[in-house]
Amino acid sequence: MSxxxxxxxxxxxxxxxxVRVLVMDKASGHLWSSIVENVVDGDVWCREDVGTLIEDKDKKPTPENIDRVLAAVPGGLSAFGDWLTQxxxxxxxxIYDDAIDALR
Structure with missing residues (x-):
């Protein structure tokens, strides 16, 4: 679709x-932006972030290494998303329990 x-x-x-709009570079798979109305924080994690974790451990963040790390998540990426949600x-x-408790 154009x-x-x-x-x-x-x-x-x-x-x-x-409406949620995701803009992704097909070649790299990098997510450039995520636009979501009425969202407190629409942070998005991408392959590049996993590459940074790999680099932080003094390893090379090659596409193959990123694939290996992503494949190592028990339950796949859906489990990763579930953990992030929880x-x-x-x-x-x-952060907000005290403010909510103070409501009448």
Missing amino acids: VDEIIEYLRTLPKGTV EGWDILRD
């Missing part, structure tokens, strides 16, 4: 529809 076709499709959606909820609770 960018023009996507824009035309987006124009057909009802007003107030929440950690996010725990952090939100730690």
